[in-house]
Amino acid sequence: MEELRIIRLALLGIGTVGGGVYEILKRQQGEMARKLGVTVEVAKILVHNKNKKRDGIDASLLTDNWKEILEDDSIQIVVEVMGGIEPARTCILEALRAGKHVVTANKDLLADYGRELLDTAREHNCDLLFEAAVAGGIPIIRPLKQCLAGNHMTEILGIVNGTTNYILTKMTAEGMEYREALAKATELGYAEADPAADVEGYDAGRKMAIMASIAFHSRVTFSDVYTEGITGITSADIAYARELGCVIKLLGVASNTEEGIEVGVYPMLISTSHPLASVNDVFNAVFVHGDAVDDAMFMGRGAGALPTGSAVVGDIFDIARNIRAGATGRIHCTCYKELPIKAVGDMRHKYFLRLWAEDKPGVLSSIASVFGSNGVSIAQMIQRNKRGDLAELVFITDRVQGRHFQDSLTILEGLSVIKEIASVLRVHSA
């Protein structure tokens, strides 16, 4: 039998995710050799401050000197769990150029610099794995790249931000308003002090860029992703959604159409019968459609030390198996197409529009004529609430090009009988 070998790795950072990785590797110590044929051990941990007290971490592993890791040829794997663009980007590039394999959980970096990093990995025949960068512990990158490789993938729908899913769940289940639900999320540590990256959909947008690149075999960067957040959602919208048999979720939507890739993140009405509708609290889920597999969904925890650590360690173990088999660089970047990205105005969606208008004859017909002259057809309308001499009107359109809907909206906003455009949301249609 082959001799037992040890593979040494360095952790760059030992925060939440790094701590999770360290803990999991410790738990796996006993059976790693039988599982992988090799043992993986943490050789060094890069930190800012070596003297900070860290419970449960072997202090002799700490270093504040990146060169000490980079120049140590016995370290074959670098695990980047610092987050942020720099110095993470430089460290990863230098590690790859030094022939080290890299695991990263850094979605910000991948969504903007994925091509550069993956090209560098290929040049040096190194592995660069990043299962943890999308939807935390949920296996989704490897399923897309390998299990579903025989598919022409046409759609990805994702609830890929736990903070916003928690907020919307609280608003839906307990009738909270946005501010109250955000406060609750902050109190529980689900939302950061500056929640913009979550609530504006940027975090979800980065994950969608990464998944769309892999599923559609064409590079999508964060700047290609149109994002809208959830800060304008009110309990009134949620109540109307319920009446329409829907819930509101912050969905990442990526479609591989004949005319190019559509990718965006928006709060959307989605039917309660859709499997994503019952993915609640901080859980994440990714729903995909391919020409062979049809519909499939992957659900789990999108964040947290151990769930995210689970994905990182899965990648570490995969690299260890590659090293052992002499097969690193076995699967490189698979973005071999250059598909166009559709502008948001060219994307087709159903829309939900809630507005307050003067409650008098002729108003409805003015609105209808604006829609009609812009090629927007109305699938459903609800009129019920009044406030003084104003009536609340809710319209659900058929699928329409974004620019046509936007044109209607611009004209509606200029009509003197319309007092307030209260909400504009998209509606998921199968």
Added chain:
Amino acid sequence: MEELRIIRLALLGIGTVGGGVYEILKRQQGEMARKLGVTVEVAKILVHNKNKKRDGIDASLLTDNWKEILEDDSIQIVVEVMGGIEPARTCILEALRAGKHVVTANKDLLADYGRELLDTAREHNCDLLFEAAVAGGIPIIRPLKQCLAGNHMTEILGIVNGTTNYILTKMTAEGMEYREALAKATELGYAEADPAADVEGYDAGRKMAIMASIAFHSRVTFSDVYTEGITGITSADIAYARELGCVIKLLGVASNTEEGIEVGVYPMLISTSHPLASVNDVFNAVFVHGDAVDDAMFMGRGAGALPTGSAVVGDIFDIARNIRAGATGRIHCTCYKELPIKAVGDMRHKYFLRLWAEDKPGVLSSIASVFGSNGVSIAQMIQRNKRGDLAELVFITDRVQGRHFQDSLTILEGLSVIKEIASVLRVHSA
């Protein structure tokens, strides 16, 4: 750049799944080379009758002579989609011994002869992949073996038989009785002429044996799996389940406990708030729990030419990548433990018991005393329906060892005041 290479494969069988694989490979022809670095082509198809007309299949590929494939050294991958034990087992063993890699969708074979097949693959450093053998198109084997490899997995819950899930969905959603729902499933081609393998839980049991082996790193065969079917479920049970906030699903349950592996397939009451409860119709889903990832769920189509073909082609592509990287046999069997299998009597579950007893004073106390003297405690009781001088009683127990519940049941059956034990079901408890 590396030169373009062609990898030749043989299909053993061209039925539903084989036809799906053939179709998917045809669709992928255009981009396979860019995706994998190699092109995979179908070189031969083994059939019983070469002269049968098969639409869309290149007749020049057909052969009824296995030796022609076995002895063709240019064929590197054999895809076994015949089903059944023989000649599938012999063909796979001979192919592996000849140094060919094998993909199979054959759960019957793997659940009984997995060890022999995997040992043979290891001896000859060949790949033997079988993603399609469990839950059709849903990626689950590779996620368990690779993505979640850093976990100590403790539980797998699976809805892994589409036929029975369809029947139970019809019974739940439309109030059908079992016979009617089975007839509907047969009419739609979901149930076979002899539905025993599905409705008695054998098919699900085989899939649970395969998944438990992989997740718990210890060989579980079909004979280790206790199975109960759904033929005794009535609309009365379903109505009570609803009243208790549950639905009835045929669940495969595998638990990795301190005392050994528990594995069984039973119709179970499961809370409507559990993600598996809303997996309906022919959809399959696998819910797993690991110490790091926490809960995760994988959902999709468990059968059908293209979904199952999707999983087979994912395996073929993975082998092609291994061949190209010189890394076949990269991941072998990971059953490196020998954990005991718990007897059904030692497993602990909550139970649902529905019975008809004489409607007179003292009956309830006799029943309660039988439970009490066998250490079975009652969590909930419903008494509502009457039929002549009989009353229908429903009990939900706390978690109890199977043998203690069974002992109570044996005594209850002997009590003259009890006229009928109408149903005994298990209740999923988190």
